[in-house]
Amino acid sequence: MNILNDIKLEIQSALKVIFTYECHLENITLEETIKNYDGFYTFIIFPHTSNLKQKPEHIGEKLGEYLTVNSSIISDFNVVKGFLNLDLSDNYLISIFNHISNHKSWGYKSSSGKEVMVEFSSPNTNKPLHLGHMRNIFLGYSLSKILEANGYKVHKVQIINDRGIHICKSMVAWNLFGNNETPKSSGMKGDKFVGKFYVMFENEHKKQVDKLVNNGISEEEANLSTGIMKMAKDVLLKWENKENQTVALWKKMNGWVYEGFQSTYDLIDVSFDKNYYESETYLLGKSKIQKGLKNEIFYKEKDNSVWVDLTEDGYDKKILLRSDGTSVYMTQDIGTAIKRFEDFPKIIKQIYTVGSEQDYHFKILFKILEKLNYNWAKECFHLSYGMIDLPSGKMKSREGIVVDADQLIYNMIQTAKKRTNELGKLDDFQNDNSEDLYNIIALGALKYFLLKVDPKKRMLFDPEESIDFQGNTGPFIQYTYARILSLIKRGDSLNLDYKNIDLSKNFQLTNIQKKIINHVYLFSDTIKLSLDMYSPAVIAKYVYDLCKLYNNFYQENKIFDGKEDVTSLFKIKLSYMVSKIIKSALYLLNINLPNRM
């Protein structure tokens, strides 16, 4: 069943009968009727006026009259300027309603067998996760779910930047100041623990730089030649030579970080199917560059550094290997991309969830892969998202101006707890459920807050203002759901068989009920649209509108009136249907639902 298509066919045949006008389906523009007018869908007449040589109002009237009489779908119409607003008949919407209720999970497509890979998160191992990572992770994870709902098999992966000078810095600082301390002995979360030593390194380094600058050395030179920086470089060299002790410490400290990350991932209900580590892909990248060099895709400078010239493609020249032969960011990404298509030969697409500041990097990466003759290069896609600004400007992780993820979540759980208790929601609640409830609400608020914004756009977060629980928020949707669940519970306790009601042909629907059925129907289109636009925000907007409509209905319609006739049963069934859609939609946003709140 396809409402848009059904109506278009009716319009097409009406145009033919009334005006002997043959019109292709794709030339019929049909849109949802906007708020202030009666009707469900609007046919836009303007584009056809020149062909029909008549006034749009006249065409609209003729068409509307014909459809109302001859189409079982259309029950009424009105014309405003060049817009023909069409009302859907009760019988048609009831058939839609029955059709949807026969579906196990309305809107989800069955498997197409196609496989895709989605990369997200991709942290460095020297810094804990922050709010920017949260946007990245929720976006990537949600998109994976949206892909699945559209019939794809998805491989969720992250790339972990586990090698390089940054992790060596933490290692040096731990050697110097660590006193064999561990996350366990200090009671710190592993990623926070290692991050602390990274900061210690930077502080000590800065101190030594200042000293050198005071002694008359330029800042640029001082930055490269402090004692502690030399130690870090030495460690990097030892690591590349696979020196036992160094590798052992590296493994140990990264292990702490992974434990820390894992506990955050668990908290936010996110998982990966596979991790990639740069330490395992950078050598492959290097070898591919050597090969490209041999095939003259790349070239060598006098100082032995390797470059690619992309000026013909409208980009600059880009370095691929340093003069000392070590790899750069691009080298590793080339290796990682190739390895992934080797590991999963069936994937037809790879999606990188990475911030918009790397738009240029990915354009070049995909171009290089194309030049290396990988035909899948065209199927690589950079899912670019905007930064999160603070009122003071952008977050700067190097200067510690960030919103820590764990801390933010903790604060939100506390706020949820406080708010719940103020409202007296838990007065008859079992204590053991209450912690779960705070978590569900807090994370629901956070995830919805981050996902409701178009990914491409920058957004603002003010740490001074807590994230709302009212209005267009996660908890609003959770609350709507919890209320429906309590209705269902009551229906069940009265043994009402609302699931198998038979709506006779003459069952009357109210306008708001019709609107709800139509909106539920649109979930299917929304799932597709959200993938086309690579935007979970489309789902968020949809489910919010659904809840608004439902709350409107809830307010105006008493469901249990003592009679419990077919009208009541229908209302329960409609509520049940809405609850299922809310659940399906929030599943795509990775937001959990409480049974009551």
Next chain:
RNA sequence: AGCCCUGUAGUUCAAUGGAUAGAAUAGAAGUUUCCUAAACUUUAGAUGCAAGUUCGAUUCUUGUCGGGGCUACCA
């Protein structure tokens, strides 16, 4: 300097070229003998500026003025 993104109510976000530019929040005024008031109703408030294309422009084009990013032998 070049390239890319961006500019909508006080604030945070919407609007596949369509109607009177939607919500939320903050503001003002209401709705609890009745299924959960984290809800609902009413009210006031915005497209940076200037041209162009179009029956129609927040959306496309050009110019202009703001904001951000990238153009690193950092990742």
